[in-house]
Amino acid sequence: MSQHSPKINDPKKYWLDDSRNVRKIIIAIFVVCAGLFAADAFYHKHPHFAAEEWFGFYAIYGFVMCVGLVLAAKLMRVFLMRDEGYYDKDE
Amino acid sequence: MSDINPGLILVVGAVLVPLLPQTLRRWYLLALPIIGFVHVHTLADGTSVTMEALGLTFEVLRVDALSRVWGYIFNIAAFLSMLFAWHDKDTMQQVSAPIYAGAAIGAVFAGDLVTLFVYWELTAISSVFLIWASRTERAYKTGMRYLLIQVGSGVILLAGVLVWYTQTGSIDFGKIGIGTLGGNLILIAFGIKCAFPLLHNWLQDAYPEATVTGTVILSAFTTKLAVYALARGYAGTELLIYIGVTMTAFPIFYAVIENDLRRVLAYSLNNQLGFMVVGIGVGTELALNGTASHAFSHILYKALLFMSMGAVLYRTGTCKGSELGGLYKSMPWTTGFCIIGAASISAFPLFSGFVSKSMIMTAVAADHRWFVWAVLLFASAGVFHHSGIKIPLLRVFRP
Structure with a gap:
């Protein structure tokens, strides 16, 4: 850390410091997501592909792909990951 | 002024930077891309300026809708980068950044492949100083690797242009396409700067090692210049x-x-x-x-x-x-x-x-x-x- 180090031990209590408030935000996000998912049934679509007409296609596809990405990256860590100073070693 | 390539405003303007006192430099560096932007705006579509040399016709300025889009955004990016670097008093970066931005703009308005090559190489040579400006051993080594690959792209481009010229008899930078040796070589040169898969690693290697302000500037120009070149030729x-x-x-x-x-x-x-x-x-x-x-x-x-x-x-x-x-x-x-x-x-x-x-x-x-x-x-x-x-x-x- 340099001399510019931010106020790590800032005594001021922020709204987000309270775990109950973080919980409120998470619940709000869940509600919004559920609402958007349900809304998929109520608008007219202009699909290019049949899959786009399936109920909740974009939400499910995005979710599955994100989970798959994280799992694949986890697997890649095993054989791709090097420690951070790996390329700093002198030849 | 209507026959000047807008990139030259930043390139030539950068040369004067070391002569100015620091307080003036900041304003001057902000003014250059504004002048450049206005200049791009005043150029009419279809403007073409040619020069004869070595028995060839070089189109040093060509304006059309495609080059104009890139001309606008590159000047905006240069302005925003200079604004972000407002606090910075490093002469090395204050000179190399506008040359780099200007070279990229110059390349966008180049109507022939040789003029493109000249600006293409100038972006490589000027941008490496934004990495070296970190002034660490690590940045020095990264900069050398970056320079090798960037200049390599330029050399392949030059080879491609020479072969293309012998095959077609033209150096005009228009639709190129793959299938000929010249066209393929030029695609590889563009592909290196565009970070195609397996030609990409210079990007992740070099950009994070540049200075705080240098990375912002680097992120805007080199790869997007390559995107422009691909859109034009392929x-x-x-x-x-x-x-x-x-x-x-x-x-x-x-x-x-x-x-x-x-x-x-x-x-x-x-x-x-x-x-x-x-x-x-x-x-x-x-x-x-x-x-x-x-x-x-x-x-x-x-x-x-x-x-x-x-x-x-x-x-x-x-x-x-x-x-x-x-x-x-x-x-x-x-x-x-x-x-x-x-x-x-x-x-x-x-x-x-x-x-x-x-x-x-x-x-x-x-x-x-x-x-x-x-x-x-x-x-x-x-x-x-x-x-x-x-x-x-x-x-x-x-x-």
Whole structure:
């Protein structure tokens, strides 16, 4: 850390410091997501592909792909990951 | 003035920088891209300025709709980068940054391949100083590797242009296409600067090692110049669809496991370039307009993201995700701007990335390429995962 180090031990209590408030935000996000998912049934679509007409296609596809990405990256860590100073070693 | 390549305003203007006192330099550096922007605006479409030399005709200035888009955004990017570097008193960067930006603008308005080559090389040589300006052993070595690859791209371009000239008898920079030796060599030269898969590693190697302000400037020009060159020479080349779609997908996996947040952004830059390359490969009017729009918006939101990570690095001395957290308390403005950039790159509705990325997605779908479309959709979800969640939420908000 340099001399510019931010106020790590800032005594001021922020709204987000309270775990109950973080919980409120998470619940709000869940509600919004559920609402958007349900809304998929109520608008007219202009699909290019049949899959786009399936109920909740974009939400499910995005979710599955994100989970798959994280799992694949986890697997890649095993054989791709090097420690951070790996390329700093002198030849 | 109407016969001057707009890039020269920044290139020639940069030479005067060391002669000015620091207080004046900042204003001067901001004024250059404004003059450049106005100049681009006053140039009429169809303007062409030629020079005769060595028995060849060089078109040192050519203005059309395609070059104009890039001319505008490059001047805007130069202005924003100079503004971000307002605090910086490093003469090396104050000179190299405008030369680099000017060279990229010059290349965009080059009407022939030899003029393009000259500016192409100038971007390589001027930009390496933004990496070396970190003045560490690590940055020095990275800069040498970067320079080797960038100049390598230039040498391959020159070879390609020579072969192309002997094959076609023309040095005009128009539609080139693959299938001939000259055309293939030029594609490889463009591909290196565009960070095609397996030609990409200079990008993730070099950009995170540049200075706080240097990375912002680097992120705007080199790769987008390559996108411009591809759009000019290889629109509708089927091969580019497959190259582009690979580019959108593979960097995401690396972005997920990377800890240096500026390197995460470098991977996502690579992924965003993939969308543009796919658009060029599809080559329809909507796809090419989508590519130009995506390059335009991408330069803005990617610069914003690099600025916010640069501010974190400047303030805390590190950009490692594992060492950061709770920055919303000490850097609320940076956090806000970071979220805006993240929303845009994630193509959140009402943000610029949503408009431009949707154009490319729609163009791909309209071309009935369901597999390409599905991979792009996956890549969009992946971008949201690392740029939209990893960068702002986990690192900045984590207590």
